[in-house]
Amino acid sequence: MPSNFSGKNYTGVAQGYDVDVVFCIDATGSMSPILDLVKTHALHFYDDVVREMAKKTKRIDNFRVRVIAFRDYVYDKEAAMLNTDFFNLPAQGPALEAVLRSIKPEGGGDDPEDGLEAVGYAIKSKWSNEPGKKKRNIIVVWSDEGTHPIGFGKSAANYPTKMAKTFSELTEWWNAMDTTSKRMLLYAPEKESWVTIANVWDNVLIFPSEAGKGLDKVTYEEILLAVANSI
Secondary structure (H helix, E strand, O other): OOOOOOOOOOOOOEEEEEEEEEEEEEOOHHHHHHHHHHHHHHHHHHHHHHHHHHHOOEEEEEEEEEEEEEOOHHHHHHHOEEEOOOEEEOOOHHHHHHHHHHOOOOOOOOOOEOHHHHHHHHHOOOOOOOOOOEEEEEEEEEOOOOEOOOOOOOOOOOOOOOOOOOHHHHHHHHHHOOOOOEEEEEEEOOOHHHHHHHHHOOOEEEEEOOOOOOOOHHHHHHHHHHHHHHO
16 A cells, blocks of 8 residues: 655654644545545654645654544444554554544434533543653544533443543643643634533644535645644
8 A cells, every 4th residue: 555654754853843743533424525535644644744744944853643433332332443553654644644534424313422521531631751851742533523411421331430520621631731731723613512612621622514515625724734733
């Protein structure tokens, strides 16, 4: 399989950073019109971010990406949540590409999904913690629907036992992350939980989406610049 990760070298720039990005991707049936576009953007994300950083005379020393694809625990059971470890890019680009291409838009049941659990998994990622390095820990959420209250799917046999029990606890998890390093970008509809996160949590930007509407070039470039500007 040919890889979209070129691994180009951008030299002559200072200020090296370790950058970790977690993509939380709604993988339900309603995402069918835009999921391929989301995956394509994710595949080009490494080169695009590094190129933007070079314009700012900043260098990315280590770039890692983790994927969390979410659906609905009650409706989708074992297929409700896909979690990967971090992929080191560009070296593990083909492995990341294989995971992204395996994600199919299906399931979901009712309109809301279990996006808050995906955010919980993302917050608890094993972020880079090398002493003395400049770091950015970035969560990007792509969804076209709202979320269930956290814990809605706890009746499912595979619901995570160590998940935050309430939205307040999830907020505490976010607050415990290093403020100078953490960032969250929400490409999500202006519905209750997403709007609350955008309004109450620090270091969060929201780009409103609608069910069935594509992630167009302008929106992707806005997200790319938001990530680049946060580093």
